[in-house]
Amino acid sequence: MTPAATELATATNEHLAGISNTLVYSAMAVYTLAFFAYIAEWLFGSRSKVARTAAALTAQEGTAQGGAKAAPAVAVRSAGGTTVLERPEVVVRSAAGARDVPDGPGAHGGDAQGDLYGRIAVSLTVLAFLVELCGVVARAASVQRAPWGNMYEFNITFSTVAVGVYVTLLALKKNVRWLGLFLTTTVLLDLGLAVTVLYTASDQLVPALHSYWLYIHVSTAIFCGAVLYVGAVATLLYLFKDSYESKLQSGGRPGTFATSVLERLPASASLDKFAYRVNAAVFPLWTFTIIAGAIWAESAWGRYWGWDPKETWAFITWVAYACYLHARSTAGWKGRKAAYIALIAFGCWLFNYYGVNLFVGGKHSYAGV
Amino acid sequence: MSDTTTGETPGTVPSGDEDLGAAGSQLSTAPVETAVPGSFGGSRAPGAAGWLAWSGREALGWARWFWRQLTSMRVALLLLFLLSLGAVPGSLIPQTGSDALKVQDFRDAHTTLAPVYDELGLFHVYSSVWFSAIYILLFISLIGCIVPRTWQFVGQLRSRPPGAPRRLTRLPAYATWRTAASPDEVREAALKALRQRRFRTHSPKLSAPLEQGGAPTGDAVAAEKGYLREAGNLLFHVALIVLLVAFAWGQLYKTEGNKLVVEGDGFSNTLTQYDDFKSGNLFDDANLVPFSFDLKKFTGTYERTGPQKGTPRIYRADVDYSVGAEGGQRAGSISPNHPLEVGDARVYLVSHGYAPTVTVRDGKGKVVLHQAVPLLPMDPNVTSQGAIKVFDGYRSPQGRSEQLGFEAFFVPTFAGAGKGTMFSQFPALDFPVLAVTGYHGDLGVDAGVPQNVYQLDTKNLKQFKDAKGNIVKARLLPGETMKLPGGAGSITFDKDIKEWAGFQIVQQPGTDWALAGAVAAILGLAGSLFIQRRRVWVRAVEGADGVTVVEIAGLGRSESAKLPEEIGHLAALVHDRAPTHSDADPDREPDADTPAPVEGADTK
Ligand code: HEM
Numbered sequence: 001m002t003p004a005a006t007e008l009a010t011a012t013n014e015h016l017a018g019i020s021n022t023l024v025y026s027a028m029a030v031y032t033l034a035f036f037a038y039i040a041e042w043l044f045g046s047r048s049k050v051a052r053t054a055a056a057l058t059a060q061e062g063t064a065q066g067g068a069k070a071a072p073a074v075a076v077r078s079a080g081g082t083t084v085l086e087r088p089e090v091v092v093r094s095a096a097g098a099r100d101v102p103d104g105p106g107a108h109g110g111d112a113q114g115d116l117y118g119r120i121a122v123s124l125t126v127l128a129f130l131v132e133l134c135g136v137v138a139r140a141a142s143v144q145r146a147p148w149g150n151m152y153e154f155n156i157t158f159s160t161v162a163v164g165v166y167v168t169l170l171a172l173k174k175n176v177r178w179l180g181l182f183l184t185t186t187v188l189l190d191l192g193l194a195v196t197v198l199y200t201a202s203d204q205l206v207p208a209l210h211s212y213w214l215y216i217h218v219s220t221a222i223f224c225g226a227v228l229y230v231g232a233v234a235t236l237l238y239l240f241k242d243s244y245e246s247k248l249q250s251g252g253r254p255g256t257f258a259t260s261v262l263e264r265l266p267a268s269a270s271l272d273k274f275a276y277r278v279n280a281a282v283f284p285l286w287t288f289t290i291i292a293g294a295i296w297a298e299s300a301w302g303r304y305w306g307w308d309p310k311e312t313w314a315f316i317t318w319v320a321y322a323c324y325l326h327a328r329s330t331a332g333w334k335g336r337k338a339a340y341i342a343l344i345a346f347g348c349w350l351f352n353y354y355g356v357n358l359f360v361g362g363k364h365s366y367a368g369v
Numbered sequence: 370m371s372d373t374t375t376g377e378t379p380g381t382v383p384s385g386d387e388d389l390g391a392a393g394s395q396l397s398t399a400p401v402e403t404a405v406p407g408s409f410g411g412s413r414a415p416g417a418a419g420w421l422a423w424s425g426r427e428a429l430g431w432a433r434w435f436w437r438q439l440t441s442m443r444v445a446l447l448l449l450f451l452l453s454l455g456a457v458p459g460s461l462i463p464q465t466g467s468d469a470l471k472v473q474d475f476r477d478a479h480t481t482l483a484p485v486y487d488e489l490g491l492f493h494v495y496s497s498v499w500f501s502a503i504y505i506l507l508f509i510s511l512i513g514c515i516v517p518r519t520w521q522f523v524g525q526l527r528s529r530p531p532g533a534p535r536r537l538t539r540l541p542a543y544a545t546w547r548t549a550a551s552p553d554e555v556r557e558a559a560l561k562a563l564r565q566r567r568f569r570t571h572s573p574k575l576s577a578p579l580e581q582g583g584a585p586t587g588d589a590v591a592a593e594k595g596y597l598r599e600a601g602n603l604l605f606h607v608a609l610i611v612l613l614v615a616f617a618w619g620q621l622y623k624t625e626g627n628k629l630v631v632e633g634d635g636f637s638n639t640l641t642q643y644d645d646f647k648s649g650n651l652f653d654d655a656n657l658v659p660f661s662f663d664l665k666k667f668t669g670t671y672e673r674t675g676p677q678k679g680t681p682r683i684y685r686a687d688v689d690y691s692v693g694a695e696g697g698q699r700a701g702s703i704s705p706n707h708p709l710e711v712g713d714a715r716v717y718l719v720s721h722g723y724a725p726t727v728t729v730r731d732g733k734g735k736v737v738l739h740q741a742v743p744l745l746p747m748d749p750n751v752t753s754q755g756a757i758k759v760f761d762g763y764r765s766p767q768g769r770s771e772q773l774g775f776e777a778f779f780v781p782t783f784a785g786a787g788k789g790t791m792f793s794q795f796p797a798l799d800f801p802v803l804a805v806t807g808y809h810g811d812l813g814v815d816a817g818v819p820q821n822v823y824q825l826d827t828k829n830l831k832q833f834k835d836a837k838g839n840i841v842k843a844r845l846l847p848g849e850t851m852k853l854p855g856g857a858g859s860i861t862f863d864k865d866i867k868e869w870a871g872f873q874i875v876q877q878p879g880t881d882w883a884l885a886g887a888v889a890a891i892l893g894l895a896g897s898l899f900i901q902r903r904r905v906w907v908r909a910v911e912g913a914d915g916v917t918v919v920e921i922a923g924l925g926r927s928e929s930a931k932l933p934e935e936i937g938h939l940a941a942l943v944h945d946r947a948p949t950h951s952d953a954d955p956d957r958e959p960d961a962d963t964p965a966p967v968e969g970a971d972t973k
Contacts, residue, residue, distance in 0.1 A: 088544040088921075088940045088949070090933045211706045284894045291887045299706045302625065302717040302875040304883065305616065306467060307495050312460040319453035323446060325898075330399045330442045348453070356460070 016142035021195075023135030024156055028191050030128035031184050037121035038107065038181040044117060045109030045264060101245060103266040107178050121180055122170065129163045132191075136160050148218050151357055155194035158353075159187045162226035169230075176274075178265055182233050213296035220289040224282050225349060228321075231278035232346035235339045238271035242336060272335070276328060279342060283321055290314050313352035320345035396902055396926045398518035398525070398599060399442065409434070439506065440513035448507040455503050459494030462486065466493060466647075496620075508613055515606050522599050529571040533589035533906035537922035540906075542933040544940040545920045550947035552588065552917050555909035558946035559590045559921070562939055568592035568905065589908035598926070601896020608893055612886035615879040621651040623877045630664040631724045631741050631869040637661030638714065638874065658714040658876060662690035662701075667721060667868040671796050679749055679796055686718050686870040703872070713876050720871030722746045722753055725779055725803050726863040729759050732856045737762040737773075741867040744779050745823050750793035753779040755823045757805070757860070758812055765809065766856045772812040774825045775860060778804040791844075803862045806842035807833045807853055833857065902926045905939060909947075916950050919943065 108114030136157055140147040147153045166183050169176045244262040247254050254262070265271065293314065298304035305311060324341040327333035333341075409430020413423040438444055463471035472492050476483040490497030537543055548555065556572060563570045570592040626643035628636050636642055638657050670683040685704040691697060692711055701709050708715040724741040731737050737759050744755035759773035780793035783802040791804060811829035833841040835854045843851040845862035852859045903925040912918050921943065923936045 088546040088919075088944055090937045090940065091538075091543045092933045093539070093541050093543065280898050284891055284898060287894055288891050291891065294887070295884070296706075298880065299708065300717075302708070302715060302719070302873045303877065304880065307456075307459055307464065308467060309460040312456050316453040316456050316460075319449055319456075323449045323453070326442065326446050326449065333446075 013142045013144075016138050020135045020138035020142055023131055023138060024191065024195065027128045027132035027135055028188065028195070030124055030131060031188050031191070034121050034124035034128055035181070035184040035188060037117050037124055038184060041107045041114045041118035041121055042181060042261070042264075044114035045105075045107050045111050101267040101269070103175065103270050104178075104262075104264040106175070107181065107264055109260075109264050118177060118180075121184075122177065125163065125180060125184065126167055129160065129167055132156065132160045132163070146215055146218070148222065151198040152194050154222070154353075155190055155198060158222050158225060159190045159194075161222050162229055163187060165223075165226045165230055175266060175270075176230075178237075179230065179233060182237075183230075186229075186233075211296055211300060213292055213299065217289060217292040217296055220285055220292065224286045224289055225353060227278055227282040228286075228346055228349055231275045231282070232343060234271050234275035234278065235342045235346075237265055238268055238275055239336065239339050239343075241265050241271055242268040242339075244268075272339070275339070275342065279321060280325060283325060286318060286321065290318055309356045310352065313348060313356050317345060317348040317352055320348050396904065396924070398521045398603075436513060439510050445507070445510050445514065448503060448510060451503050452507060455494070455500050458491055459500075462491050462494070464493060464495075466495070504613070508610060511606055511610060515603060515610075519603055522596075522603060525599075526596060530569055530591040530593035530904060532591055533908055533922075537589075537906060537908060537920045540922035540924050542936040543920070543922040544936055545918065546940075546944065547912070547916045547918055547950045548944075548947040549950045550917060552909035552911055555917060555919050555943065555947045556590050556907065558943045559907035559909075559939075561946075562942035563590065563592040563905065563907075565942070566594070566935075566939065568594045569596075588910050589906045592905045592907075593903070594905075595900050595902035597896050598900040598902040601893045601900060603893070605890050605893030605897055608886045608889035610886075612883055612890060615882035615886055618879040619649075619877040619883065621649045622656060622879075623875070624648040624652055624657065625873065625875045625877075627719070627871060627873050629720075629743055629869055629871045631743055632664055632666055632867045633741075635661060635663035636872070636874075643874075656876070658712040660690060660692045660711045660714065662688040662709070662716070664688055664870055665700075667870045669721060669796065669868070681796070684718070684721070686872075703870075713878050715875050717873045717875065718870055719873045720746070722751060722869055722871075723779060723781060723798070723801075724867040724869045725777070725801070726865045726867060727757055727775075727777075727803075728861040728863055729757070729763075729773060729775075729858065730861075731763050731858040732766045735762075737858075739863075741865075741869075742777065743869045744777060748792070749796065751781050751796045752791075752793040755779075756825045758822075758825070760812065760814065763858070771809050772814075773858075774808040774812055774827075774830055775805045776808075776825055798866060801847060801866055803845045804842065805845065805851060805860055805862075806840060807851075807860065809833065809857065901931060903932055903935070905936065907939075907943065917947070919947060 106118070108118045136147050136153075139153060139156065143149065147157050163183065166176065166179055240258075241262050244254050244258060245268050266274070290311075293311070294304040297306065297311070320341065324338055324345055327338045327341055408427070410423040410427035413419050463475050465472050486492055490499065494500055534540070550558075560570055560572055570590060572590050624646070625648070626646035628642065628644050630636050638660050640646060640654060640657070665687045668683050668685045668687070669681055672678055672680045672682055683704075685702050687700070687702050688709065689698045690701055690709065690711065691699065703709045703716055703718045705718055708717045710716075722744055723746075724743040726741045727738065728736055729738040738757070742755060742757050744753035746753050755777050757775040757777050761770075761772070763771055763773050765771045778791060779801070780791060781797060781801050782793050782795035782799040784792070784794050785800075791802075808825060808827060808830035810831050813826040813829055833853050835841055841851070841854055843849075845851060847862055847864040847866065850859050850861040903923055905921065905923045908920045909917050921936060921940050923932050923939075925932045
């Protein structure tokens, strides 16, 4: 390359990096708007409180006192085909001993204006997601490699993927809109951390990082993290909702704020099931991620497993999630105990992601931070 | 709660399914905790023989109890938890295995703590007694768990799906309707629909009408699907064992060593040739794969522009290698992520640097050293540092036998005179400069302590100074010479700058097994987590009014949203062949006609 072309190339790259930064900041601005819209959704929704949980629990009590078991929760599904009306209905009955509590209406609480704000919030989230995605792509173009050479790039990619998971679940018509406020809050924190503490100018990769196994390993790791994060939020909310329900069940009166918030979330059983599905679905991929990392380590460092801190914590995280799955599927530790294990497991994941890079070091920390 | 005890085998039914009897049992092969009697030995007969027999029973009882505990899910869970907890300290405390230097620093800094850590094996957690104990117990537990589960699973595969529970309304997904078709026609249709959906089915016609402790299964078609879940789960756990054994095997027989080779030099795979060497406990010299290689040339080219400036583009060591004692020479190349494989051994390219050739002469002009001296890189642009040592052959101008040492600082691309720093600007040899300063005296090798070849021990050395007392030092370009003061000789930076490559030679058997285990584990896991094992029963009974009541119900191992859907589809398929009876009384509760009396809220 001639010097002029060189300068031009450098200028282009710096230009792209600049564009990327602008886009990330813009995304933060739009996320902030979305955040306020979600808040508005919650605020407007609070007007129309319906004590559905309490009502359902009381009804259950009533039948239970009659000496009979709770009536099955009846969900009617069309059995496919055109002549729906003639087809038999499927009656769904929840497991023995479970509370039959209906899912909350969502953050808008059935309020039309709240719902409108909620829709605005979702649209803004999608917009912010697209802007951030462009920012990540521009960053990748500016450094001419995948955007995960350092913690700054990890963070912007991670939050993009987490929001992507949320948007995808929404697009699949899953009942996850209630996640919005929690998600945008953490995404803003994550991005704030990224642009202030962790910012690193575009930088080069060390040769050991040139391997397609690395691309597979890191991209699946980021994806797993995003999904596990969604699972952890659901688990946390489950714990709140569950204690709310048991308080109601034992005749207690939760505070108005708790009532207002928790009444609108899905039932604890639904939250629990959602969290389990999310965690279980991503566990094989997490296993694969670790194995891909081992394959890469084998070709780069001459050993597939060396108990490097990052590897060790990936292993700890894996075992912790295995504990969780075991606890649920075989040891009969359903409910709160399993939820605590899930939260510990996600804590391990977080520590591996931030803690090991910032406090421990080891072979995996070559990119500055 | 369990008012339908018919057919219920105590202890085999997972919790939550208590009232389903045999129908809900064995939907998995998960073991179930059983109660332990008060005394294993029972009553003791008088006399020594009685005591012996009692002790035997007691010991056996306890052994069984211990084994059952070890292989119980609760203990498995506890061990799993301990395993992850036990792995933590190894990630926070420096480990001899990965960084012995750091361990030494730690020992120096914490003189009271270090012995305690030593006692607990905390500097080598992953080979410590207690960590090994955890995972060995876990894997014994695992084997103790898998073997009976496998037999049980084989048994389940060979037997038929269990008969229907008395009350299908209690199952998680249920549908019913009344039809004019005869019960036989309904069963026929159900069998067809279930087989079409690849269920294993079992129709009452093929069996005795009353079985399983008298439960009325005779009127229901039983079907089951998703055995792959169990198979996947077993495969996963077996794969974990394969993985562990492969890993342990690899650790025990593993060798790992490093060797720095300058272009033109070679290496042959014997212990003495290594710069440093580690091996597993069962390693023995004879395990080293016999091979040797010469480093012909190292090639490094680097990105010249853009954000990736300085990143290696080509980074390769070309070698000639030969296998065995007198094998022929073959050409090969080694680059990052592409090791050279010879048998079980792999040669990795792990580092690279420059080895400037220098010539040292004494006062009379006699060459006392002419050698390429490898220097250690300090940054990505290969700013390098090292020592040039002349151990013997040198005589001072006074005729005394002395040793010489030079501190060397080398940059492949100098920023330019007057540009301040002596740090390299680029990793390629664009503008090489060697800065040296010399010492004479005693290098301190005779003390017997192994020496760092890249550092001078200046304790017994005197730095060369000129007449005014200034330190003698120079930045040399290739071909330039620095004269030592007082006719003490000279050092020349020759034009021939060599490169060196650092190799790691690793031998770890069992890697392929570990990979196979890992792949099997993922496949098994996917089967275990994504496949639902579920049972479906279709019951058709003629009611008092001559109309057939069809009931269809499903039970899964875990509650799944898919199950009601599937029941819906199956019901639709059967319904096509046995449509709703047109003049059935719409107000009438279908349950009213179920043959088994249904109590509870279902009918209210
Ligand atoms: C190395 C440690 C182990 C790991 C990582 C592990 C992991 C897992 C995972 C991920 C599952 C799937 C969970 C699910 O179905 O939701 C599972 C299931 C299971 N594991 Fe393990 N496990 C381990 C050791 C053991 C041991 C020691 C036992 C026996 C004592 C055992 C018995 C079982 C059983 C019975 C199931 C359930 C099968 C079913 O759902 O039908 N596992 N395990």
